[in-house]
Amino acid sequence: MTAPDVPGRVATSAVDDPRTATALTTGDSRLRRAVFEVAQAGLVAADPGAATRRVVGYDPRDDVVTVEGRSYPLGGRGRVLVIGAGKATHPIAAALVEILGSRIGGGVVAARDPAARDLEPLRVLTSDHPLPTARSARAAEAILDCARSAGPDDLVLACFTGGSSALASLPPEGVPLADKRVLHELLLASGLAITDINAVRKQVSLLKGGRVALAALPARLVNLTVSDVAGSPLDAVTDPTVADRSSARQAREVLGAAGLWDAVPEAVRRHLLQDLPTPAIDTPHTVVLADGASTVRAMAAAVESAGYRPMVVAEEVEGDARSVAERLCGQALAAAAADPRPLMLVGCGGESVVSLGGAGGFGDGGPNQECALVAAAQLAGHRAAAIFLDTDGSDGGTVYAGAVADGTTAARASVLGIDLQTAVSHHRSTAACEKLGSAIWLGHTGTNVNDLFVIAVAKEDPR
Numbered sequence: 001m002t003a004p005d006v007p008g009r010v011a012t013s014a015v016d017d018p019r020t021a022t023a024l025t026t027g028d029s030r031l032r033r034a035v036f037e038v039a040q041a042g043l044v045a046a047d048p049g050a051a052t053r054r055v056v057g058y059d060p061r062d063d064v065v066t067v068e069g070r071s072y073p074l075g076g077r078g079r080v081l082v083i084g085a086g087k088a089t090h091p092i093a094a095a096l097v098e099i100l101g102s103r104i105g106g107g108v109v110a111a112r113d114p115a116a117r118d119l120e121p122l123r124v125l126t127s128d129h130p131l132p133t134a135r136s137a138r139a140a141e142a143i144l145d146c147a148r149s150a151g152p153d154d155l156v157l158a159c160f161t162g163g164s165s166a167l168a169s170l171p172p173e174g175v176p177l178a179d180k181r182v183l184h185e186l187l188l189a190s191g192l193a194i195t196d197i198n199a200v201r202k203q204v205s206l207l208k209g210g211r212v213a214l215a216a217l218p219a220r221l222v223n224l225t226v227s228d229v230a231g232s233p234l235d236a237v238t239d240p241t242v243a244d245r246s247s248a249r250q251a252r253e254v255l256g257a258a259g260l261w262d263a264v265p266e267a268v269r270r271h272l273l274q275d276l277p278t279p280a281i282d283t284p285h286t287v288v289l290a291d292g293a294s295t296v297r298a299m300a301a302a303v304e305s306a307g308y309r310p311m312v313v314a315e316e317v318e319g320d321a322r323s324v325a326e327r328l329c330g331q332a333l334a335a336a337a338a339d340p341r342p343l344m345l346v347g348c349g350g351e352s353v354v355s356l357g358g359a360g361g362f363g364d365g366g367p368n369q370e371c372a373l374v375a376a377a378q379l380a381g382h383r384a385a386a387i388f389l390d391t392d393g394s395d396g397g398t399v400y401a402g403a404v405a406d407g408t409t410a411a412r413a414s415v416l417g418i419d420l421q422t423a424v425s426h427h428r429s430t431a432a433c434e435k436l437g438s439a440i441w442l443g444h445t446g447t448n449v450n451d452l453f454v455i456a457v458a459k460e461d462p463r
Contacts, residue, residue, distance in 0.1 A: 019400075019434075019441045026437035028406040030461065031385035035344065035404065035454040036440070038302045039387050042348055045298030046391055046447040048161070048226050049091035051289035056157075056224070058100050065100065065155055067222050068287050077153045079105030081219075082122055083143050083212070084159030085168035085240075087392040087448040088226040090116045090124065092159040092289065096224075097122065108146050109159060110139035110167040113444035130397050131184050132169035137177055140170035140207050143240075147212050150219035158212065158221055158284075160238040162228030162448035163392065165198070168240075170206040172271055179265035180204060186260050191353050193318055194229055196254045198236045199246040202278075204268055209244035209278045210235075221284045227291035228450040230316035230349060234286055242286070244278040292316050292349020292449050295391070299346040299454065306344075307462030311335055313347030317451070321352040321367040322424060325374035325388070332455040333382065342458035348391070351450045365429035366396025368451055372403035372438055373420050373429050375455070380410035386455040389440060392448040401442040402451075403433040412436060 024033050057066040065072045065080060074080070080103055082096055090111040097104060097119050108123040116124055125139045150156050171180040183204060187197045202208040213221055225238040234242045252272050255261040261269065296312060303310040311332065317324055332345040352367040368388040375386040389395070389402035413420050416435055423432035433439040 017441045019439055022437040023404050023440050027408045027412065028383070028385055031383070031406055031456050031458065032387075032404050034306060035385050035387040035456050038299050038306065038344060038346065038454045039389055039452060041302035042295040042299040042452050043391060043445060043447065046226070046290040046295045046449045047091065048088045048289045048447055049095040052092050052095035052224060053099065055287055055289070056096065056099050058103060060103075067224075067285065070285060072155050072220060072222070074103075074155065075153065078151075079154045081105060081146055081150055081154060081156045082107030082109065082159065083146050083156060084161070085110035085127070085139060085143065085164040086159070086161030086226075087112055087129070087163035087444075088161035088290075088446060089159045089164070090119075091446040092161070092224050093119055093122055093124075096157060105154075106146065108139075108142045110136075110143070110164070112163060112167060115444070127167040129163050129166040130188060132166045132177070132181050134177065136166055136169040140168040143168055143212065144170070144207065144215050147215040150216045152218045154219040156216045156219050156221045158223050158238065158241045159225065160223070160240050161226045162450070164240065165201050165208070168207055171204060172206050175204060175267045175271050179267045183264050183268050186263055190258050190260060191320060192254070192258055193353070194351060195233070195236060198239065200251040200254050202239055202244050202246055203248050203251040203272060208239045210240070210242055210281045211279060212240035213242070213281050213284060214279045223284050223286035225286065225288055226448055227288050228448045230318055232288055232291055234283065237288070238286065242283055243281050247278070248272045248275045290447060290449055295348040295449050295452060296346060299348070299452070303344040303346060308342045308344040308456065308458070309339075311343050311345040313345060316349030317347055317352065319352060321370040322374050324352040325371040326378060328453060328455060329375050329378035329386065332384070332457050333378070336457035340459055342460065342462045343456070345455040346453070348452035349450055351390075365427050366390065366398050366400070366402070368395040368402030369398070369400060369429035369433045369439065370424055370427065371453070372405045373424050373432060376405035376409035376413065377420055379405065379407045382407040382457060383459050384455065384457040386453065387440065388451065388453045389442070390451055391445060393442040393445040398430050399441065400430065400433070400439045401445070402440050403429070403438040404440055405438055409436060409438065
């Protein structure tokens with residue numbers, strides 16, 4: 001199936017997939033569908049293409065591009081170049097082509113979805129995620145070449161979003177691509193917070209740390225991005241075009257504290273010991289098109305429309321999957337015990353993680369599926385349901401976005417001979433979720449505001 005550009009359509013089409021249809025009709029189907037529909041509302045709100053159409057405009061009479069009310073005159077001479085990479089980049093680029101049309105003078109974007117349609121006059125390069133490959137290096141080189149071609153009259157619209165670290169990845173001189181891939185794999189399996197992971201990856205890159213913005217000088221540059229990092233620090237959200245606040249010393253400290261310094265390839269260690277300076281550049285005009293906060297607002301409104309009382313987790317949740325799920329389920333159950341009215345706890349942003357440590361591997365499971373299995377045990381016996389989704393549509397490198405569970409799931413697991421504790425501790429959640437009929441498929445959503453969750457507790461159906 002070809003994934004649409006609009007996340008809301010992806011979420012709607014998901015119910016036509018037999019895997020998701022099973023997940024929504026198994027167990028307490030009424031509550032499962034209720035939490036899924038609230039999650040859908042969050043995905044629609046996170047649509048970066050729709051947001052781009054709201055903030056970018058073009059006046060052909062004066063030859064002026066506007067971004068969030070700020071004018072960028074082209075004077076009949078300047079070109080508009082579009083560059084970027086990431087899970088949410090293609091819908092942004094597609095919207096720019098719709099708005100600016102033939103005024104775009106070229107560009108290149110790297111996408112994960114092989115079905116992403118061509119965007120003339122832009123080049124769309126299919127690349128790889130979550131680990132970089134030779135295609136990732138070719139995409140990075142193409143992006144840098146385009147940036148270097150920009151002149152003083154040109155306007156560069158940069159669309160770097162979550163996932164660009166793998167989709168466009170180019171190691172510095174002296175570090176083979178294979179060694180950079182090993183570094184990424186060690187970091188992703190470590191259980192480190194994404195801010196720590198980025199602090200290392202930015203120091204071993206020819207793209208990150210503002211190096212794309214530096215390549216585009218003296219052209220004007222504007223960032224259009226989607227935040228998938230807690231707090232939305234720009235040097236993490238769109239790090240190829242924003243100056244780096246980390247250092248090689250910090251990268252060494254992160255690797256050392258995680259016990260990874262001796263495990264990373266020698267070429268990486270040698271590079272980090274050089275303490276090379278990072279580019280000093282001004283922060284460009286940046287528009288965050290979607291983030292966890294806007295997604296949560298949409299979900300809370302959907303909760304009220306469905307007749308539940310919303311309980312919003314305002315902070316962006318990070319931590320290991322088990323503790324995240326236990327904490328959130330505990331909050332929902334405690335609130336329901338204090339007030340019997342049907343409620344839904346919602347949140348989005350940050351991400352839960354797992355530390356593989358030799359157990360499981362990429363494609364065996366994901367933190368959101370693991371959260372759902374933990375929730376199954378926490379909610380056992382209650383009239384409750386929980387859904388945990390990675391908004392990009394791929395949880396832990398699997399084909400699933402996440403999973404759903406309810407108060408009957410643990411009992412069904414016992415009947416089916418599924419040991420929930422073992423599945424979680426071994427980080428092999430996908431097989432268990434598939435057997436339970438709990439896995440949620442969304443396909444490539446075209447957005448990425450990290451993880452979202454909805455937990456419903458209702459002794460009686462609302463209304």
